[in-house]
Amino acid sequence: MSEPANEGLLGHNRVRTLLALAVPAVIIGVVSALVLFALDELSRLLQHLIWDNLPAAVGADSDGGWWIFGTLTLTGLAVGLIVRYAPGHAGPDSAAAELAGSALPVGVVPSLAAVAVLGLAGGVSLGPENPIIAINTALLTVLIGRLFARVPAQLIVGLTLAGTVGALFGTPVAAALLFTGVAGTLNTGGALFDRLFLPLVSAGAGAVTMTLLGGTLLRIELPPMGTPDGWDVLAGFVVAPLAAAFGLLGVAVFAQVHRWFHRLGNPVLFTTLGGALLGLLGVAGGTITLFKGAEESAELLQHRGDEPAWALVYLAAIKLAALVISAAAGFRGGRIFPAVFIGVAAGLAVSALVPAVPVSLAVSAAVLGLVLAVARDGWMALFIAVVITGDVTVTAVLCLALLPAWLVVTNAPHMLAADDAHA
DSSP states (O other): OOOOSOOTTTOSOHHHHHHHHHHHHHHHHHHHHHHHHHHHHHHHHHHHIIIIIHHHHHTOOTTSHHHHHHHHHHHHHHHHHHHHHSTTTTSSOGGGOOSSOOOOOGGGHHHHHHHHHHHHHHTOSOBSHHHHHHHHHHHHHHHHHHHOTTSOHHHHHHHHHHHHHHHHHTSTHHHHHHHTTTGGGGOOOSSHHHHHHHHHHHHHHHHHHHHHHTOOSOOOOOOOOOSOOHHHHHHHHHHHHHHHHHHHHHHHHHHHHHHHHHTTOOHHHHHHHHHHHHHHHHHHHOGGGSSSSHHHHHHHHHTTTSSOHHHHHHHHHHHHHHHHHHHHTTOOOBSHHHHHHHHHHHHHHHHHHOTTSOHHHHHHHHHHHHHHHHHOOHHHHHHHHHHHHTOGGGHHHHHHHHHHHHHHHTTSOOSOOOSOSOO
16 A cells, blocks of 8 residues: 655654654743743742832832722833834734744744733733743744754744643643644644644643743642532533633623724723723722732632622623733733633632532633633633642533533634734
8 A cells, every 4th residue: 555645744754753853842842831931930020029019118008999000001001112112012912813823023022021021910811821822932933943944833833832831731731632623734644643742742841841940820729529420510511601601791892892992093002091991990809800810710719708609700700801901902911811710700609609519610610611712722621620620520520511611602703803903
């Protein structure tokens, strides 16, 4: 029997080629994690300065309304000035971009990194995933292209996505699940696991590196659920699609809100306005509704039972509005981490209303629905919902809960804006 006409990148000697490509894959994973760690640490230091040191120095209350409003407004102004005047203009608008895309010019990296750090530190309700993937892709396309000239640029982009996702969530499993849907685009040929081999190498290297540096960005601990029964399955079937529908409330208005902001034309105007609106939402919801939402999700869970159901729904609504405004007003960032916070708040509200539903199931099912609505990736939503529980017994219930949630979101609009604004 003759060989297939298109052998892909692996060619006839798959073992030798996979071993050779594993070297740049490891480099990509390690560098992806190092850049993510550096950006996250820099944003933490700046956040500590803005929200702890400065108010203490001037005798202000960082939880007070004026500090929250002023800080978010000034953050919007600073981001707008960089987007408008800095070389590279902070890259394309995150509102119109998927997680993976073509590599940006290296000259865009400084301004993109600056607005990402400012947003994370200033309290904007976006995560680091979109900017860090774009930054890593730009840097590693040049670095790997020079060190390993025969590695295709498309493969470098794919491996960078895998390495960064592995670093973000501390495990290569998320990248493996994510890549089952796009493995064919890497054109490596061979069986599915041949195509997943290199992304797993890169994601594993990124995850291990991030773990050695101090852990992942998403550290949430839930109590074990125990052995699920039929009522748990029914609860998952109800909570996940309801959470997805709640998330779609924000998705439905996102494109229109984006157009409203960008009609102002100048990013200095619409990001400053966006910062001011985020400040008002921060005053209404408190500092727990600010920032990317990872540490704040853990804080909610640590104090579960302290808030009534209506207060938790209120926090979820405030965060959803903040996510829509943050993403629509020209800030650079991702939506997964804020969606996790919304899901945690919504899940705790369900548990407060119906105590018979285990907290672990209520929270993980709500997170599944919210991430699914916002990111529109079933594997990513399922993985994050499973990983935050740390309880493998919930996995089967969540796999079933994903099905009705997917039916809710499948014909709904994506949380993406038309790239009709150049900022």
